[in-house]
Amino acid sequence: MIRTPLRPLASVLKARESGENPDLIERENRRLRLEADRDRARARAETRLLALALIFMSAFFVLGARMALLAATEPLEMSRGFQEDISSARADIVDRNGVVLATNLATHALYAETRRMVDPARAARKLGEIFPDIDVPRLEARFTDPARRFIWIRTRLSPEQQQAVHEIGEPGLLFGPREMRLYPNGRMAAHVLGGASFGQQGVRAAEVIGVAGAELYFEERLRDPTQVDVPLHLALDLTVQATVTEVLEGGKRMLNAHGATAVLMDVHTGEVISLVSLPDFDPNARPAPPTEGEPADSPLFNRAVQGYYELGSVMKTFAVAQGIEAGTVTPQTMIDTRGPLTWGRFRIRDFRNYGPELSVKDVLVKSSNIGTARIMQPIGAEAQQDFLRRFGLLEPMPLEVSEAARARPLLPARWSDLSVMTISYGHGMSTSPLALAAGYAALANGGRKVTPTLVKQQGRQVGEQLVSPRTARAMQLMLHQTVQEGTASFARIDGYPVGGKTGSADKPDGRGGYKKEAVLATFASVFPAHEPRYVLVVTLDEPVDTTGSEPRRTAGWTAVPVSAEITRRVAPLLGLRPVRLSQADAAFELRP
Amino acid sequence: MRTLLFLCTALSVIALAAWAYRENHLTRQAMNEQRALNVEIASLTAALRIQRAEWAYLNRPDRLRELVDLNFARLKLVPITGEHFGEIGQVAYPMPEPRSEVVDAVEVFGTFEHLAGTLPEPEALP
Numbered sequence: 001m002i003r004t005p006l007r008p009l010a011s012v013l014k015a016r017e018s019g020e021n022p023d024l025i026e027r028e029n030r031r032l033r034l035e036a037d038r039d040r041a042r043a044r045a046e047t048r049l050l051a052l053a054l055i056f057m058s059a060f061f062v063l064g065a066r067m068a069l070l071a072a073t074e075p076l077e078m079s080r081g082f083q084e085d086i087s088s089a090r091a092d093i094v095d096r097n098g099v100v101l102a103t104n105l106a107t108h109a110l111y112a113e114t115r116r117m118v119d120p121a122r123a124a125r126k127l128g129e130i131f132p133d134i135d136v137p138r139l140e141a142r143f144t145d146p147a148r149r150f151i152w153i154r155t156r157l158s159p160e161q162q163q164a165v166h167e168i169g170e171p172g173l174l175f176g177p178r179e180m181r182l183y184p185n186g187r188m189a190a191h192v193l194g195g196a197s198f199g200q201q202g203v204r205a206a207e208v209i210g211v212a213g214a215e216l217y218f219e220e221r222l223r224d225p226t227q228v229d230v231p232l233h234l235a236l237d238l239t240v241q242a243t244v245t246e247v248l249e250g251g252k253r254m255l256n257a258h259g260a261t262a263v264l265m266d267v268h269t270g271e272v273i274s275l276v277s278l279p280d281f282d283p284n285a286r287p288a289p290p291t292e293g294e295p296a297d298s299p300l301f302n303r304a305v306q307g308y309y310e311l312g313s314v315m316k317t318f319a320v321a322q323g324i325e326a327g328t329v330t331p332q333t334m335i336d337t338r339g340p341l342t343w344g345r346f347r348i349r350d351f352r353n354y355g356p357e358l359s360v361k362d363v364l365v366k367s368s369n370i371g372t373a374r375i376m377q378p379i380g381a382e383a384q385q386d387f388l389r390r391f392g393l394l395e396p397m398p399l400e401v402s403e404a405a406r407a408r409p410l411l412p413a414r415w416s417d418l419s420v421m422t423i424s425y426g427h428g429m430s431t432s433p434l435a436l437a438a439g440y441a442a443l444a445n446g447g448r449k450v451t452p453t454l455v456k457q458q459g460r461q462v463g464e465q466l467v468s469p470r471t472a473r474a475m476q477l478m479l480h481q482t483v484q485e486g487t488a489s490f491a492r493i494d495g496y497p498v499g500g501k502t503g504s505a506d507k508p509d510g511r512g513g514y515k516k517e518a519v520l521a522t523f524a525s526v527f528p529a530h531e532p533r534y535v536l537v538v539t540l541d542e543p544v545d546t547t548g549s550e551p552r553r554t555a556g557w558t559a560v561p562v563s564a565e566i567t568r569r570v571a572p573l574l575g576l577r578p579v580r581l582s583q584a585d586a587a588f589e590l591r592p
Numbered sequence: 593m594r595t596l597l598f599l600c601t602a603l604s605v606i607a608l609a610a611w612a613y614r615e616n617h618l619t620r621q622a623m624n625e626q627r628a629l630n631v632e633i634a635s636l637t638a639a640l641r642i643q644r645a646e647w648a649y650l651n652r653p654d655r656l657r658e659l660v661d662l663n664f665a666r667l668k669l670v671p672i673t674g675e676h677f678g679e680i681g682q683v684a685y686p687m688p689e690p691r692s693e694v695v696d697a698v699e700v701f702g703t704f705e706h707l708a709g710t711l712p713e714p715e716a717l718p
């Protein structure tokens with residue numbers, strides 16, 4: 001660095017010549033140098049201050065951000081499960097009254113660390129004594145295999161088994177804590193709950209994951225760490241569910257049916273109070289999916305949700321409702337029912353001959369195929385499709401079980417005029433009992449669409465208006481008359497007036513025709529008839545009533561008595577007071 | 593004056609250090625306690641769950657139905673039906689309480705054992 005001299009010779013000489021004091025020059029230069037130094041020092045100090053300020057500011061920001069983050073996150077309760085990445089926590093499932101349907105239970109899994117084992121042969125032998133299904137030579141071979149260091153032996157142990165394993169005294173046999181899913185009510189509501197099994201397994205914990213039903217559908221909700229302590233409230237009522245199961249089981253046994261299903265639904269909220277499908281299974285030991293035979297015959301098959309069948313005459317209600325809603329008929333209009341009704345090669349017949357003509361009301365009450373076909377004829381395919389679509393009968397009916405989205409109705413490939421007629425009495429199109437219940441619920445609640453739900457609701461649903469309240473009321477009256485005068489006379493119960501429609505559909509034989517002696521009997525009912533609050537659909541698969549001189553298969557002799565018994569038992573449980581029939585009739589006259 | 597200031601500062605630093613030391617240990621102790629409490633809470637929660645599961649298991653509808661069948665002779669429990677609902681008219685109007693008129697009062701001494709045999713058994717009462 002070149003410094004400016006304090007006494008530059010040229011300036012000093014010049015000053016001396018002119019007689020000035022050369023010291024002044026030195027002093028001047030010294031002053032300049034000092035000033036320059038001072039400026040430099042100040043600049044450096046300023047930079048340092050700025051840097052310091054920046055550091056402090058960023059520190060404050062980091063702290064502030066961290067505090068905001070801590071304040072915004074949900075607090076978590078520490079527990080044993082959280083130390084590992086795998087969380088076995090899973091919320092309980094309870095019914096609408098808080099009764100436990102599914103809960104977690106602490107248990108232990110058994111594993112072996114072969115390096116720490118003292119006597120593998122003895123351990124294998126002793127384990128074989130405790131668990132008879134263990135293959136002892138194979139287990140011993142695995143214990144002594146040098147490539148293996150870690151072996152899972154059992155995923156769940158009972159306390160007795162755990163004690164027995166302790167007593168072997170083998171240091172290489174170890175226990176890992178597990179959470180086990182327990183369904184304390186056994187088979188009750190098995191199809192709704194589904195079942196659970198283990199997902200990722202660690203030594204300290206294992207994931208409990210749902211494999212079917214509501215357990216799988218609500219997987220995220222049940223395992224959400226913030227909601228683990230909040231049980232999931234289903235709409236089911238365990239007492240009602242148990243009663244329906246008991247009666248349906250008895251009916252199925254007495255009538256020699258293959259299977260049976262019942263859906264009980266609140267018509268205003270869409271809550272499914274009870275859903276039973278028989279045969280059922282124990283979700284604590286969910287059977288493996290069948291590898292052979294018809295999947296629909298497996299106990300795992302949920303007939304109410306997955307079982308899309310041609311349900312027969314129960315669908316006539318929708319045809320009549322559409323006729324009245326369209327204004328083409330009234331309940332009093334006379335319909336020509338001379339048979340058979342011929343359409344191309346196809347003939348439509350009635351169960352028996354009902355004479356030359358019937359009123360629309362009697363078409364429903366006596367269940368005339370020709371009658372409904374004639375009602376639908378002028379309305380046509382497009383309007384029919386539109387009507388059924390708005391009722392949700394052309395798509396899978398949603399419900400909070402994992403199986404619901406997988407099944408869908410079978411519809412005709414080409415919706416011809418013949419399809420219009422056959423669908424009007426329930427053939428040529430398949431419907432699930434659940435979808436049927438939702439459809440009847442819409443007619444029962446004054447014409448508003450309801451979507452069935454398994455979750456407890458706070459208030460009624462206000463869905464799309466499907467038919468006018470007038471039409472809905474007319475249908476309620478006609479369903480009531482069907483029970484009072486028509487095919488469903490066994491549904492007359494003391495105290496609880498019921499409205500409903502029967503359906504006895506021949507089962508398809510898989511070759512395009514129908515089986516002669518295999519019937520699917522359905523009864524869709526609403527109660528109390530004059531002011532419907534609940535809809536109940538009962539379907540029996542191939543029932544036979546053998547109490548008479550010849551076997552009777554129609555719904556009036558099979559599904560209706562079972563449904564009536566369910567209603568008789570369940571209505572008081574639902575808090576309905578009995579009313580006299582005259583009161584119901586008066587209610588219909590008062591509010592037609 | 594300056595010495596005093598230095599002394600004060602030094603003393604306060606010592607005091608603060610002692611306070612911080614104590615606070616540190618208290619915090620650790622509290623954390624240990626909290627950990628122990630968490631373990632206790634977890635075990636109690638697990639116990640509670642087991643109790644709840646057991647309660648639900650004992651109250652499962654199948655078992656209750658069996659118990660009702662077994663004890664039918666004693667309890668005579670039947671499923672509720674519409675006939676079990678009463679009407680308001682079936683409830684008797686409460687009778688006016690009879691005015692107690694004590695006639696021929698007798699003073700009794702002793703315990704109930706002394707009365708045994710003198711009074712009819714409770715079952716025999718109408």
